[in-house]
Amino acid sequence: MARVIAALAGLMLFVLAAGCGDATYPFTVVNDAVEVEYTLHSAGTVTVTVANSAMLTVRTLLTSTPQDAGVHTVVWDLLDDGGLYPGDGLYTVEVYLDGTRVSVRILEVDRQ
Amino acid sequence: MITSACAMALMALQASSFRAGFTFDCGFASMSDEKAYADLLAEGGLPLKLDAVAWTGGVEALGDVSSSVRLRGAVTVSRFSGSYEENYNPGGYILFGIITGGLGFLFGSPRDEVVTLENRSVNVEMSAYYKLTGNPSVSVGAGPMLAMVSRRIDTPNTSTSETGSGIGFLSGMRIDQESGKVLGLPLVFGAEGGYRVCDVKLDGDRTGDFSVDFSGPYFRVGTYLKF
Numbered sequence: 001m002a003r004v005i006a007a008l009a010g011l012m013l014f015v016l017a018a019g020c021g022d023a024t025y026p027f028t029v030v031n032d033a034v035e036v037e038y039t040l041h042s043a044g045t046v047t048v049t050v051a052n053s054a055m056l057t058v059r060t061l062l063t064s065t066p067q068d069a070g071v072h073t074v075v076w077d078l079l080d081d082g083g084l085y086p087g088d089g090l091y092t093v094e095v096y097l098d099g100t101r102v103s104v105r106i107l108e109v110d111r112q
Numbered sequence: 113m114i115t116s117a118c119a120m121a122l123m124a125l126q127a128s129s130f131r132a133g134f135t136f137d138c139g140f141a142s143m144s145d146e147k148a149y150a151d152l153l154a155e156g157g158l159p160l161k162l163d164a165v166a167w168t169g170g171v172e173a174l175g176d177v178s179s180s181v182r183l184r185g186a187v188t189v190s191r192f193s194g195s196y197e198e199n200y201n202p203g204g205y206i207l208f209g210i211i212t213g214g215l216g217f218l219f220g221s222p223r224d225e226v227v228t229l230e231n232r233s234v235n236v237e238m239s240a241y242y243k244l245t246g247n248p249s250v251s252v253g254a255g256p257m258l259a260m261v262s263r264r265i266d267t268p269n270t271s272t273s274e275t276g277s278g279i280g281f282l283s284g285m286r287i288d289q290e291s292g293k294v295l296g297l298p299l300v301f302g303a304e305g306g307y308r309v310c311d312v313k314l315d316g317d318r319t320g321d322f323s324v325d326f327s328g329p330y331f332r333v334g335t336y337l338k339f
Binding site: 025026027029051052053054055056058086087088089090092094101104105106108109110 | 145148149152153155156157158196198226227265267268269270271272274314318319320322
């Protein structure tokens, strides 16, 4: 009887350990400057913008900058174009290659 | 606007044939900006699932001010929501079920709502109808509405909310049929189909041109007591 109880307890602990890990959401939670990585499959002029949940561009990180194909990074310091903190919430970092959106990265900004 | 609605409601109350009741409608809301935002999030790997229709419930009063004119005043609340859910956390769900003595399995949700979005509109509506037939009464009409909208997005760690208000317009055809009595008062059933124009831009300098757009065809049913 004691072995059965021990086995059930062990099974329960295993299930809890397997299920109670950190959630993996399809967005990144950030509270400080964040480095965003993107891949270009061809060379061209790149524009990178950050928009809030109303799809309003609050920050332009790159404007029509020539870049080669490959992996690139850009840093957002969580400030808008006016140097102010735009508030907590969901933000999208959008990468445009020759005017066409090629990448969207979602950030949950939680600084306050 | 509200004063006019009150005036129309008073006229309806003083009408020879007055009825009041509850209504419920479903509308095929445009929500173009919300759908564009959902598409953007889906492109980023977050498939937000939006409602197919907007639901509206409310109270309304109708009064016949003459043999051919009917007035309507109503206060309604419309809702259009969306969410991104993930599969349940098995450990937490099992623990919750054990702690609640099994009730958690019966009534708990095995889904985890990660992102929720809700658009809401509180409307003050008034319409005037021209009656085409008697009982069942068929009438066509139109009128303005005042909409006070809000948009809220909740994520695991944040919550954002914006509001706005604007004027909309309703037009439709309705049919009312008196059928039976409740507490000695005649019971009336009504149905209406029409089109709602209600595109309200959110206030604030961080909302850009984003609007909450409940515009679209609607179908409404209602139950009324005739006084």
